[in-house]
Amino acid sequence: MPRISTARERMVVAATRLFQRRGYHGTGVAEILSESSAPKGSFYHHFPDGKEELAAVAVAAAGLEIGRLIDSCFADATSFADGAKRAADAIGEWFEGTGYSEGCPITAVHLEMTPRSGRLADATAQVFADWCSRVAVHAVRLGVVPDRAADDSALGLVLALEGAWVLSRAQRSRRPFMLAATMAATLAVSG
Amino acid sequence: MPRISTARERMVVAATRLFQRRGYHGTGVAEILSESSAPKGSFYHHFPDGKEELAAVAVAAAGLEIGRLIDSCFADATSFADGAKRAADAIGEWFEGTGYSEGCPITAVHLEMTPRSGRLADATAQVFADWCSRVAVHAVRLGVVPDRAADDSALGLVLALEGAWVLSRAQRSRRPFMLAATMAATLAVSG
Numbered sequence: 001m002p003r004i005s006t007a008r009e010r011m012v013v014a015a016t017r018l019f020q021r022r023g024y025h026g027t028g029v030a031e032i033l034s035e036s037s038a039p040k041g042s043f044y045h046h047f048p049d050g051k052e053e054l055a056a057v058a059v060a061a062a063g064l065e066i067g068r069l070i071d072s073c074f075a076d077a078t079s080f081a082d083g084a085k086r087a088a089d090a091i092g093e094w095f096e097g098t099g100y101s102e103g104c105p106i107t108a109v110h111l112e113m114t115p116r117s118g119r120l121a122d123a124t125a126q127v128f129a130d131w132c133s134r135v136a137v138h139a140v141r142l143g144v145v146p147d148r149a150a151d152d153s154a155l156g157l158v159l160a161l162e163g164a165w166v167l168s169r170a171q172r173s174r175r176p177f178m179l180a181a182t183m184a185a186t187l188a189v190s191g
Numbered sequence: 192m193p194r195i196s197t198a199r200e201r202m203v204v205a206a207t208r209l210f211q212r213r214g215y216h217g218t219g220v221a222e223i224l225s226e227s228s229a230p231k232g233s234f235y236h237h238f239p240d241g242k243e244e245l246a247a248v249a250v251a252a253a254g255l256e257i258g259r260l261i262d263s264c265f266a267d268a269t270s271f272a273d274g275a276k277r278a279a280d281a282i283g284e285w286f287e288g289t290g291y292s293e294g295c296p297i298t299a300v301h302l303e304m305t306p307r308s309g310r311l312a313d314a315t316a317q318v319f320a321d322w323c324s325r326v327a328v329h330a331v332r333l334g335v336v337p338d339r340a341a342d343d344s345a346l347g348l349v350l351a352l353e354g355a356w357v358l359s360r361a362q363r364s365r366r367p368f369m370l371a372a373t374m375a376a377t378l379a380v381s382g
Contacts, residue, residue: 025214
């Protein structure tokens with residue numbers, strides 16, 4: 001039996017998708033409640049600090065989900081280039097499936113709230129750091145040396161994926177994701 | 192004598208900087224008026240369609256400014272790699288000068304308004320396309336062949352710079368910009 005999601009979980013998922021489409025400030029609490037079919041009174045019960053608290057939870061949850069997706073892409077990879085391509089393909093496919101309308105949930109919050117909100121600046125920075133750490137571990141395992149090259153390849157892949165998410169939205173094409181993978185792979189070789 | 196800016200120009204400049212810091216929806220008309228010291232009644236006189244109209248003007252103006260910056264970086268470049276490095280250095284330096292708080296003005300509007308607003312989706316897509324065209328012309332001039340490789344290098348540089356603007360904000364470091372230039376340069380060689 002599928003696990004029945006709680007109102008709190010539904011609010012986090014709804015907020016994440018709304019942030020992806022229209023950003024943090026463009027998303028109101030009323031819309032989050034409407035999208036999640038949550039009772040109006042429950043919002044401040046679950047998130048006493050309001051939308052900022054919910055966003056911190058949403059960023060951490062979406063960050064973990066994407067981090068695991070990246071791990072799964074690299075798990076069967078035969079090389080860093082192969083893993084980078086699988087990760088770019090997976091995110092590009094996901095994005096295309098949303099009609100190129102749901103961008104990176106972390107960046108959506110990050111670009112409006114860093115450095116203004118210490119809480120959200122920390123939450124988003126932690127996710128980017130986590131992704132870089134995960135990719136760097138895979139890079140080392142797949143033979144990228146020295147460690148500095150592994151770190152560069154990891155940061156290179158993460159920033160290229162973020163840039164691809166921006167350009168892909170404008171071009172309505174997955175080509176930026178293909179280039180992102182190619183660029184990160186060359187960095188691993190030339191590092 | 193410096194040219195005296197009009198209230199309309201001051202509103203465009205103020206809106207651009209506010210979008211860079213907190214995004215489109217996070218920026219209110221009252222703040223734009225306050226930052227630009229423009230008379231309250233002048234906003235809808237200059238922008239009858241409101242904030243969306245102002246944002247389209249701001250995106251086009253900032254896009255042109257950054258496009259010219261990119262051109263100036265490539266003008267004296269001895270190779271595509273050199274031009275990419277100069278462009279990444281210039282944008283990274285500009286960003287550091289804002290305390291890593293003023294991101295790309297185009298992306299700030301794009302991620303909240305594409306595809307929701309046809310007007311702003313078009314305005315932001317046109318800027319990205321313009322940047323890619325400019326860089327591709329420089330790539331061809333600097334010997335990147337075939338044309339497909341020049342187009343790939345151009346899109347690669349633009350997306351890497353956008354990604355660097357995101358990661359640099361989280362890391363409070365210019366290292367992502369250095370990597371962006373390196374990645375785009377390897378694409379030009381391997382294309």
